[in-house]
Amino acid sequence: MKYINLLLAVAMLFFAASCDDDETIPMSEFTITITLPEVMDDDVTAEGLAITLTNTINGSETTDVLNASGIYTVTLEEGIYNILVSGEKSYISQIGDDQFEQTVTLTGLTENISISGTSFNTEINLFIASAGQGWVFKELYVTGSQTPEGKSYYKDKYFEIYNNTSEVLYADGISIGESDHTTSSELNIWANIIDDYFVTQVIYTIPGSGSEYPVQPGESLVLADVGIDHTADNANSIDLSGADFEWYDEHKLDVDVPEVPNLIKNFSSSASIWTPHNRGFKSYVIFRPEEAMTDFMETNLIEKQNANGSTSIRYKVSNSSIIDAVEMGTPSDFLSKALSPALDLSYINCGDGDDARYGKVVRRKVQTVEDNRIIYMDTNNSAVDFLSTVDPKPGIIEE
Structure with a gap:
C-alpha cells in the first residue's frame, strides 16, 4: 500500500x-x-x-x-x-x-x-516638448448632454481657455481648431507632415485688434456654441449665459445670442453648423498665426483627396504657432494620433464611448496655487495633465 x-x-x-x-x-x-x-x-x-x-x-x-x-x-x-x-x-x-x-x-x-x-x-x-505661451485649455466639453427623455442635446458644448501665467494676456487674435483627422481611424492621411503641421477642419478666432480683450492672470474665457442657460430647454444641461464668446454659423440650425459676442468664423468644413465630435475622436488646438489671418488663409490652404474622388479644402497650422494642444480619443477606439508627440505625448478621453460621457468634460489638473492664483498642469501629456469624465464648471476657477 x-x-x-x-x-x-x-x-x-x-x-x-x-x-x-x-x-x-x-x-x-x-x-x-x-x-x-x-x-x-x-x-x-x-x-x-x-x-x-x-x-x-x-x-x-x-x-x-x-x-x-x-x-x-x-x-x-x-x-x-x-x-x-x-x-x-x-x-x-x-x-x-x-x-x-x-x-x-x-x-x-x-x-x-x-x-x-x-x-x-x-x-x-x-x-x-514645446514651451507653453501662457494659454491652456482648462475644460473641453465636446460630448453634449442628454435630455431627461434620453435624446441627444448638442447646443451646450464649449471650450474654456485659461491664462496660466502671472501676466495679463490679450486674447485678441487667438484661434481654436479641430483636427481633420479622427483618432479612431487607423491611418492619418497627414502623417507625413505631423511633425511640422496640424491639419484643421475648423478655425474660429477671437476678434480684436490686439488690446481689446485682456485676461487677468488666473482668469479664463468661455467659448460656447450657444451662450444661453440651457437648463431651460434641458434639465440635464448647463448654464452658458455667462459665456464670453460663441461660435455662430449663420444657419437655420444655429442660434445667435445678441448679448454674447461672436467669434470670427474663418473656416469650417461643415456645410451647416460645426459641433465638436461627441465621441471625443478629434483633437483641438489654441493657436495664433505667425502672420495676419488673411495671409494665413491664403498660404496655408491644403487640399484633401476624398474616398469618392472629390477634393475638399483644409488648412495646415504650423506646430510652432500652436499655444496649446489636446489629443482626444477613447481607449477602445484610439488608433492613430492627429498631433505630433511634441505637442501632446498621449491623449485624454471623456468616457469610453458609452452614455456615461454625456454631460461630462475633460478638465486640466491643478498643479499648484501661488498667491491665490491657480496654476494648471501643462506637461504636454494630456493623459497626465487632465481629469477625464468630470462635471462641467464653465468659468469657475477652483482647486
Whole structure:
C-alpha cells in the first residue's frame, strides 16, 4: 500500500509540473534604441532619462533609467506595449556667434508595439516638448448632454481657455481648431507632415485688434456654441449665459445670442453648423498665426483627396504657432494620433464611448496655487495633465 501511495504522489508531482510547463508565459528580449533630437550636440546622451513600458493587456509596468548608450534591453512577457521616455536635458544652443545653455523637456512615445519571438527591436525618436505661451485649455466639453427623455442635446458644448501665467494676456487674435483627422481611424492621411503641421477642419478666432480683450492672470474665457442657460430647454444641461464668446454659423440650425459676442468664423468644413465630435475622436488646438489671418488663409490652404474622388479644402497650422494642444480619443477606439508627440505625448478621453460621457468634460489638473492664483498642469501629456469624465464648471476657477 505504501508503494502505491508513493507512485501516486510521484504521478501527482509530475502532473503538477506538466501543468506549470503548460502555463509558462513566452518571454522576449526587447531592445529599444533611443534617438535624441538632431538640434542637440553630440555630448548630450540619454543617460538619466526615465523609461516606462506598459503592458496594455494586463496593465503591468516596467520602469527604469536609461544609460548613456541610449540602447535599453529588457526581458518581457510577450504582449502589446506602450513605451514612454521622458526627462530633462541641457544642451548648448547657438544663435549667430552667441552660445547659451538651454534646458528642455524631452519626450517620446510609441504605442501598441506587439512584442513576440525570442527577441524584438524598435526605435523611439525623442522630441523637445514645446514651451507653453501662457494659454491652456482648462475644460473641453465636446460630448453634449442628454435630455431627461434620453435624446441627444448638442447646443451646450464649449471650450474654456485659461491664462496660466502671472501676466495679463490679450486674447485678441487667438484661434481654436479641430483636427481633420479622427483618432479612431487607423491611418492619418497627414502623417507625413505631423511633425511640422496640424491639419484643421475648423478655425474660429477671437476678434480684436490686439488690446481689446485682456485676461487677468488666473482668469479664463468661455467659448460656447450657444451662450444661453440651457437648463431651460434641458434639465440635464448647463448654464452658458455667462459665456464670453460663441461660435455662430449663420444657419437655420444655429442660434445667435445678441448679448454674447461672436467669434470670427474663418473656416469650417461643415456645410451647416460645426459641433465638436461627441465621441471625443478629434483633437483641438489654441493657436495664433505667425502672420495676419488673411495671409494665413491664403498660404496655408491644403487640399484633401476624398474616398469618392472629390477634393475638399483644409488648412495646415504650423506646430510652432500652436499655444496649446489636446489629443482626444477613447481607449477602445484610439488608433492613430492627429498631433505630433511634441505637442501632446498621449491623449485624454471623456468616457469610453458609452452614455456615461454625456454631460461630462475633460478638465486640466491643478498643479499648484501661488498667491491665490491657480496654476494648471501643462506637461504636454494630456493623459497626465487632465481629469477625464468630470462635471462641467464653465468659468469657475477652483482647486
